[in-house]
Amino acid sequence: MEYIKEILFTINNCIESDTFIDVEKSNIELKDLSTGNEWASLKETLCAFLNTNGGYVICGVRERNKKYIFRGFDRKNEGGLIDLQNKFFKNSDGVLLDLSDYINFDYINFKDGEVVIIKVNSLSDDLKYVKFNEIYIERKLTGDFPISTSRVLQQIEYKKEIENSKEIAFVENAELKDLSLDKINQFILLLNQSYKKESIKPSLNKAKQFLENRHFIKNDKVTTLGMLVCGEDPFKFLENRSEVDCYYDTSSSISKDDKDFQGDVLSLMDDALRFVWGHIRTGRVIEDGGKSVPEYPEELVREMINNSLAHRDYTINKFATVIIEPGKYLQVKNPGAFKENIKITNVETVIPIRRLIPGIPESKNPKLASILKAYDKIESQGRGMASLVNATLANYVDLPFYDLKDNSTISLTIPSGKLLDEETESWINSFENYITNKLKDKITFEHKIVLAYFKKSEIHNRNRLYTILLSESNNHLDIIDQLRNCVLIYEHPASTENIPVYILDRELMKSNFNNELIELLGDAFIHYDVTIKNILNILFRYTKYNKLPVKPASITPEIYILENGKYIDPKKFESLGRKIRGNCKKLSEKGVLEKTQNGAYRLNLNFKNDGLFS
Incomplete structure (x- = not known):
């Protein structure tokens, strides 16, 4: 309630000083309730909160x-309140x-x-959606709108699928x-904590009605849900x-x-997070006085682990797996499979x-998810993928991908690094002139960030990996529209009326210019080592699409990643830089390159x- 008291304090100050600070948010609404219309509006807002992410209504202001x-x-x-x-x-x-x-109430002196x-809690997925006056309503920003x-x-x-939810199946041999x-x-x-609902139970027998109401037991038999949340020794029964x-995992044993x-x-959620966080690598950034920054945002790691345990398939007797290899990836594998419609x-x-549609209800365990929301372990259903996309588009992490080749396992990997590395x-700099000419504006x-998302999605899809579809909910609709209008992206044949799937302008996906280089330089090009071929390919791209020369230092990171992966070994990087500078000088002396x-x-x-190039 401290959060609400702070809002009331702000309102009181505004009244006394005749000023205004807006306190209404997506989860805060003010209602007067002095007229019948206000009561009808209140019911619409409660319906919206129930169907969305919950919230608070302050009545009397x-x-x-x-x-x-x-x-x-x-x-x-x-x-009238109780009737609600x-x-x-x-x-x-x-x-x-x-x-x-x-829906719960409390009085506060003001x-x-x-x-x-x-206080309105979001409905569990097996109860959504509810309607008021035959209209289903949801919350968007600070307004209530029909669904x-x-x-x-x-x-x-979706509700039909989860009616026979396995989370409330009986646990064999388990008793109260x-x-x-x-x-x-x-x-x-x-x-x-928010509102007193239940008394502390002095014994398990006295707790039976509460446990029945929460689906922890059914007909005096313990359910999977009850054992997962309140089991004395869950492993004994759930294995x-x-x-x-x-x-x-590291290269060193x-x-x-x-x-x-x-x-x-x-406890599994807390233990897994503690393990990962104890092995997370940190680096330093120039901003904020060179503060330490972890390899992955803590909140994203927590959500990744918690969602995997909240939504895994508990009918499969397999353990979940978390793997971290510093400088390479963080991976979570959990038993289960996505529905085909996602x-x-x-x-x-x-x-x-190979794309996954975010926002579609997917939980196999809606009652468990509802309990974990109360513990603040997970967010609303369908937010997990959106959080991954938002973190990626903010350039906190590189593009996540899912490996679904095993039909009974969902494997989510977040590569080390950033989307715009x-x-x-x-790559973008080498196409800068081409892109700006199409945009008719600066990049x-x-x-x-959006171009990088589409490029990496396409590469992962080609490697039989799934990525999350960019959609309107990812807050980059305007950028997507701009890129589509100037044909830097276009719709793939897999698109539908409601779900467009975008791919890049095919020029931007060109990375191998070996045929063009053989035509320019002759068959001798075939016999050059990998580094020289990479130099010539990248400089061909810069020269053709950017029209500007580039220094060896600017192409060294790209060549290093091509040849060695993302993890930077300073000695290898320095050695490669010298090799690239030396090769550029030699190619310039032969007339293949022009030096400014x-x-x-x-x-x-x-x-x-003339046949002399070798």
């Missing part, structure tokens, strides 16, 4: 013309739902009266005594389903490390497409091969 007006809440209307829990919101079958676990705080019919139908189909009373009471304390194996963790789902697979065309910057960071006064080179496209 309103904002008009950038001024706050306090009227307070009359307790004579308390019955079970008299207005229906499911898709038209049945009124008891939502007392999702000025010379009091306000009511309504499209197609999304409602999609959710109804195999649950931990301490863990049950810890969960109750968590639920009571590999309650285990995470973590590996720290001395520094390798591995740990096998067993326990309830909450995958876009088109491999019959010249350009194969030195190699990709070099911005946003242009670069500032030490930059371009390919001599008018080179005449």
